[in-house]
Amino acid sequence: MFSSEKIRTLLEQLGVTHVVTVPDSTIGRWQTAIEERGTPRLVRVCREGEAWQVAAGLQLGGATPLVLIQCTGLLESGDAIRNALHDFGLPLFAIIGYRSYLNQDTLPGDTCLVFTEPTLDAWKIDYRLVTRPSQFDDIRPHFVACRDAGKPGAILLAEGKA
Amino acid sequence: MTSPTTTPTAPRTHMPAKDALAAVHAARDPRDIVITTMTPARDWMLLPQQPLDLVLVPSAMGSAPPLGLGLALAQPTRRVIVCNGDGSMLMNLGALVSIANARPANLVLIVFVNGTYEVTGSQPVPGAGVVDYPALARAAGFESVHAYGSLHEWQSAVRRIIAVPGPTFVALDVEQVHGQPGPKSPGPARERARQFMQALRG
Numbered sequence: 571m572f573s574s575e576k577i578r579t580l581l582e583q584l585g586v587t588h589v590v591t592v593p594d595s596t597i598g599r600w601q602t603a604i605e606e607r608g609t610p611r612l613v614r615v616c617r618e619g620e621a622w623q624v625a626a627g628l629q630l631g632g633a634t635p636l637v638l639i640q641c642t643g644l645l646e647s648g649d650a651i652r653n654a655l656h657d658f659g660l661p662l663f664a665i666i667g668y669r670s671y672l673n674q675d676t677l678p679g680d681t682c683l684v685f686t687e688p689t690l691d692a693w694k695i696d697y698r699l700v701t702r703p704s705q706f707d708d709i710r711p712h713f714v715a716c717r718d719a720g721k722p723g724a725i726l727l728a729e730g731k732a
Numbered sequence: 733m734t735s736p737t738t739t740p741t742a743p744r745t746h747m748p749a750k751d752a753l754a755a756v757h758a759a760r761d762p763r764d765i766v767i768t769t770m771t772p773a774r775d776w777m778l779l780p781q782q783p784l785d786l787v788l789v790p791s792a793m794g795s796a797p798p799l800g801l802g803l804a805l806a807q808p809t810r811r812v813i814v815c816n817g818d819g820s821m822l823m824n825l826g827a828l829v830s831i832a833n834a835r836p837a838n839l840v841l842i843v844f845v846n847g848t849y850e851v852t853g854s855q856p857v858p859g860a861g862v863v864d865y866p867a868l869a870r871a872a873g874f875e876s877v878h879a880y881g882s883l884h885e886w887q888s889a890v891r892r893i894i895a896v897p898g899p900t901f902v903a904l905d906v907e908q909v910h911g912q913p914g915p916k917s918p919g920p921a922r923e924r925a926r927q928f929m930q931a932l933r934g
């Protein structure tokens with residue numbers, strides 16, 4: 571939906587220092603642009619629960635991390651989210667790929683569509699659903715609003731395939 | 733049919749966990765960040781505390797090493813020392829790979845290998861007595877890897893080991909302790925996070 575460079579530039583403008591990530595086929599395409607420019611720094615982890623924990627350490631250390639994962643990874647991250655966001659009160663921000671939202675050809679009846687949004691609600695993560703390219707301009711104000719309010723937030727980015 | 737071959741391991745010595753941790757406490761610089769979790773957290777709280785101590789109680793079990801990675805990346809001029817349990821390490825073994833991949837020279841990860849989940853009543857961890865933690869760390873890409881079972885040797889080595897550029901991995905074979913209560917949170921975690929960030933800003 572968005573070009574890699576467009577996203578990378580936005581993250582840089584927002585002051586994001588580190589992108590902590592496990593890829594999917596949509597958000598994974600952004601890695602090259604991020605890594606080529608070196609800003610923000612790309613941090614690859616092995617599972618998404620770890621991504622929140624690395625981001626928590628970054629935030630405690632004064633950096634501005636972004637968690638970049640697929641919604642499947644959100645579903646495996648529960649205890650890490652609970653501890654980082656709600657025990658330690660760290661207002662982490664994430665961009666989360668919403669698998670199958672635009673197209674269920676690969677995975678008809680993908681249960682990600684059933685559980686992703688209730689999970690975000692359960693974890694009290696204030697999210698905006700982005701389904702069209704014209705909503706690119708919604709990302710910045712939501713990021714800024716969450717940062718200013720000191721609360722966790724996310725962009726839930728509709729994707730077309732697994 | 734071939735049968736698996738094993739090399740008998742030398743009998744392992746074990747040191748008292750509290751003394752092993754006290755050696756870390758004695759060696760740390762006040763500028764160092766020290767993250768403790770599980771029984772290392774309980775025992776750390778019995779020692780004099782510093783503003784850059786992060787007692788990870790409550791935790792997400794397994795979260796101390798990745799949290800340390802994030803802190804090490806955000807604070808490259810400070811050493812970050814993580815004191816972890818072996819059960820917690822097993823819960824997040826991929827973190828060894830993530831750490832080695834990010835190569836933070838200022839991160840020291842120490843695993844207290846007691847073979848049990850002591851906090852929950854000393855049930856055995858999977859692979860107790862078999863898993864070779866230093867080999868796992870080396871295979872993940874750590875270059876500075878150490879193992880100690882003798883308290884005296886650990887006490888003599890700790891300062892030198894944590895001074896070497898890392899990431900550094902240390903496995904400490906420690907004695908099992910039974911019947912002790914687990915760590916208690918030293919206070920509201922949000923407030924402690926805020927104080928910790930303030931202390932980092934100086």
Ligand SMILES: Cc1ncc(C[n+]2csc(CCOP(=O)(O)OP(=O)(O)O)c2C)c(N)n1
Nearest residue numbers: 770771793817818819820848849850851852
């Ligand atoms: C995800 C998760 N599963 C299980 C538990 C229950 N639990 C609390 S402490 C603990 C044992 C920790 O063992 P280890 O890391 O080896 O540290 P030790 O108690 O031996 O110091 C377990 C299993 C938990 N807190 N979180």
